[in-house]
Amino acid sequence: MITIENLTKYYGNNRAVNNISFTINDNEILGFLGPNGAGKSTTMNMIAGFLPMTAGKVTICGSDISKDPVKAKKNLGYLPEIPPVYPDMRVREYLSFCAGLKRIPATKKSKEISRVMELLKITDVKDKLIKNLSKGYKQRVGFAQALLGNPKFLILDEPTVGLDPKQVTEVRNIIKDLKKDHSVIFSSHILSEVSAVCDRVVIINKGDIKAIDTIENLEKQTGGSLILHIRTKGSRATASEIIQNTQGVKEITKVNVEGDEAYEFIAQLEGDGDAIKNSIMKDLLNNNVQITEIFTEKPDLEAAFVKLINSKTSGGMKELFEEYKSDILESQTENAEKEGNE
Amino acid sequence: MFSIYKKDLQSFFFTPFAYIVTALFLFMFTFMFNSSLGDLNQPTHYFSFANIFYNVIIMFIFLIPILTMRTFADERKFGTEVLLMTSPINVVQIILGKYLANITVFLFMLVCSLFFPIYASIKGEVVMSQLICAYLGFFLWGSMYIAIGQLVSSFTENSIIAAILGEIVMFVFLFIDDFSMTKFIAQYPGLQSAIYAFAAQPRFAYFSQGFIRLSDIVFFLSAIIVCLVWNYISIEKRRWNRG
Numbered sequence: 001m002i003t004i005e006n007l008t009k010y011y012g013n014n015r016a017v018n019n020i021s022f023t024i025n026d027n028e029i030l031g032f033l034g035p036n037g038a039g040k041s042t043t044m045n046m047i048a049g050f051l052p053m054t055a056g057k058v059t060i061c062g063s064d065i066s067k068d069p070v071k072a073k074k075n076l077g078y079l080p081e082i083p084p085v086y087p088d089m090r091v092r093e094y095l096s097f098c099a100g101l102k103r104i105p106a107t108k109k110s111k112e113i114s115r116v117m118e119l120l121k122i123t124d125v126k127d128k129l130i131k132n133l134s135k136g137y138k139q140r141v142g143f144a145q146a147l148l149g150n151p152k153f154l155i156l157d158e159p160t161v162g163l164d165p166k167q168v169t170e171v172r173n174i175i176k177d178l179k180k181d182h183s184v185i186f187s188s189h190i191l192s193e194v195s196a197v198c199d200r201v202v203i204i205n206k207g208d209i210k211a212i213d214t215i216e217n218l219e220k221q222t223g224g225s226l227i228l229h230i231r232t233k234g235s236r237a238t239a240s241e242i243i244q245n246t247q248g249v250k251e252i253t254k255v256n257v258e259g260d261e262a263y264e265f266i267a268q269l270e271g272d273g274d275a276i277k278n279s280i281m282k283d284l285l286n287n288n289v290q291i292t293e294i295f296t297e298k299p300d301l302e303a304a305f306v307k308l309i310n311s312k313t314s315g316g317m318k319e320l321f322e323e324y325k326s327d328i329l330e331s332q333t334e335n336a337e338k339e340g341n342e
Numbered sequence: 343m344f345s346i347y348k349k350d351l352q353s354f355f356f357t358p359f360a361y362i363v364t365a366l367f368l369f370m371f372t373f374m375f376n377s378s379l380g381d382l383n384q385p386t387h388y389f390s391f392a393n394i395f396y397n398v399i400i401m402f403i404f405l406i407p408i409l410t411m412r413t414f415a416d417e418r419k420f421g422t423e424v425l426l427m428t429s430p431i432n433v434v435q436i437i438l439g440k441y442l443a444n445i446t447v448f449l450f451m452l453v454c455s456l457f458f459p460i461y462a463s464i465k466g467e468v469v470m471s472q473l474i475c476a477y478l479g480f481f482l483w484g485s486m487y488i489a490i491g492q493l494v495s496s497f498t499e500n501s502i503i504a505a506i507l508g509e510i511v512m513f514v515f516l517f518i519d520d521f522s523m524t525k526f527i528a529q530y531p532g533l534q535s536a537i538y539a540f541a542a543q544p545r546f547a548y549f550s551q552g553f554i555r556l557s558d559i560v561f562f563l564s565a566i567i568v569c570l571v572w573n574y575i576s577i578e579k580r581r582w583n584r585g
Contacts, residue, residue: 046426051584073430084425088353100345101429145425 001025002047002153002183007056009042009207016042018207019056024153024183029175031198032187039207040187042082042158046079046089047185060153077151081158083142087131091141094130095148102149102251116144119174135162143171147178154178156186160193172197226269226296227253230280234289242283243267248276262292269296282340343431344437347446350413354447363409367451370401383553391459391468392476392550399483399546403516406484407508409447410502413440414577418499427581437492437573444488450462452481472552479549480563483542487512489569496576519543 002024007015017039024030034040045051047058049072051251058065063072086094095113104112120140121237125133130141135326139162156175160168166266175197178184189192194201203210228249232239236255243249248271256264269276273296284291354360374397378389417423426436462468490511495504519541521527525536538544542565545558 006367045424048424050424051429051579069431070430073428076428077427078424080421080424080428082421084420084422085524086349086353086420086422088357097349098425099427101431103430168439204565207577 001061002185003057003059004043004047005057005059007058008054009039009044009051010054011051016207018045020204020207022202022209022210024185026152026183027181028200029179029184029186029198031194031201032185032204033191033194033201034187035189038205040189040204041157044078044155044185044187045080048076048155048257049073049082049175050080052077074151077107077146077148077154079142079146079154079156079159079162083138084145085138087128087129089130090127091117091130091133091309092114092126094141096146096321097147099148102151104149104338112148112150116147120144120148121170127326129244136164136167139163143174148179152182154182154184154186156184158189160188161192166201169191219323223289226273227265228265228269228273228277228280228296229294230265230267230284231262231293231295232256232265232284232289232291234284234287235261236263238287238291239263239265239284242287243280244278246280246283248272249280254285305329343435343439345428346431347443348437350440350443351446353412354443360447360450363405363447364451364454367398367405368454368457370398371455371458378403382501389475390550391473392479394458395476396478396546397517399480399515402484403509403512404485406448406512407494407505410444410488410495411505412495413444413492414573415499415504419501420436421461431508433574433577436543437570441489441492442578444492445485448481448484448488449569452477452484460471469552472550475549475552475554478554479546479558482549482559483546486562486565487515487540489573490515493569493573493576496573496580509549515540515542564565 002022007013012123020043022030032044042051046053047060049058049069051093051287053065058072060072061075065072086097089097092113093324095116096109099109099112100272114123117126120138120143122137122144125137128291131257137190139159143156143159146156159175160171160283163171166291172193175186198215200212200214202212230243231240240252240255243252244304248269250268250270252265252267254266256266258264277294277296281291281294360527371394375389378394378397417426427433437471444533459468459473491504491508494508494511495501496505498504519538522534522537522541542562545555545561548555548558
């Protein structure tokens, strides 16, 4: 387990990381999410023992990184933002050097190197000079280095940056597989990536933790209510009444006038989206209202994160989402009113 | 420590680097050897290897910085410093591993230069005691310069700047005794002896005459230790001041 307590970092008078605390449990993938310059790399550098902290404490498997660095670093594999590779070395040679640094016994060395090369699919470039490799391969060589010696904890700083979509998927799958016997902290500024891979997320901005929660909870809070879009042709009053009175519809949040007797209704739903949709369609058609389009969508998780990151309070996730939702509703009703007046 | 030593040696010997530096060193050595042979028409020639070494050292202030300039500057440039710092080894081991690798290249150069004394002893006679002392003095002097070069390399991430800075520092150290002898400095005997205490050249002179004095060995060793400790401080300091 890695425990991070009240970690703070100042660069001169600039505060990069402000009093953050969290823990990383065994066999867990922890996402570290935040925009560029949020303090992600600084925090990771501090956890890995490269940067000294201004205040606070990082404990890795019971050993303090600043008091007993050698012991603490034995349990760590670190892939920094820029892969730390020597351009003039061959891939195998480089990994062999890293294995030496990590004090892997000579008898196990070549087996271990083959294992990580196999895992990251770099066996076919093992005799190439690193400077001749593409960015994606360099990244994978750096990743292989972090995996050497099977450390309990892996810290990966934006491991998928600069990779092509196929490689990104591959790397994500590798990270998922690592969960079996490693704990992974991995940073990203891409939400979909974090939600695809991580068990828990730490959201950080300007050095402050904005939220720590599981992906499921995040999705529950934002995805619990679906949003229904219907385009109809026919009487507005009838349509509106039917939609409003269908069970499962919370409220109509917006009505767009799209032409003569053509409207778009946007409503918030609760419960099974398909059932509600079917019932609305049936009722509308029975009452001579034509439907030109109907679909449901999840609220935009991405937008919620942006909102979260920009929020000033660092309270719980739930409050923030409530705040976000009510804001959206407010703006939508305002728009609807405006249009109604017109 | 051993893995860093090995990696640095590989970066010297698996590339043309070590061979080019050695070739340059031998070229200078040959040049000095030839010029000290003097007039070839005379039946016998007297020359001293210590003198050759002394002349070579002047060239050395250009050669050693080339050897040491990449030591830490390149690690910073490529971002591999992070790798070393986050591995389960401490900074002292990093510094010693790199220092020993540089010393090994220097020893390789010295071993290559043995060709001349061996050749001379086949064709004539060599005063062995003097030769051994000269080699020992030369080795200590070179080791000190390597420590200085390595220290300077940890100041910057540009290896060219590291080389030029190193040359300047070594130049000052080479001529500091001449400087202390100037009339201006001689006005202040205290200052003069203080500056003179830093001079390596008179200490080498003792070695070249066949004296092994403890004080001289202590001088070189302490200079090496000071540079390496400073090297440690400079690396740690940068970690703390980053950003």
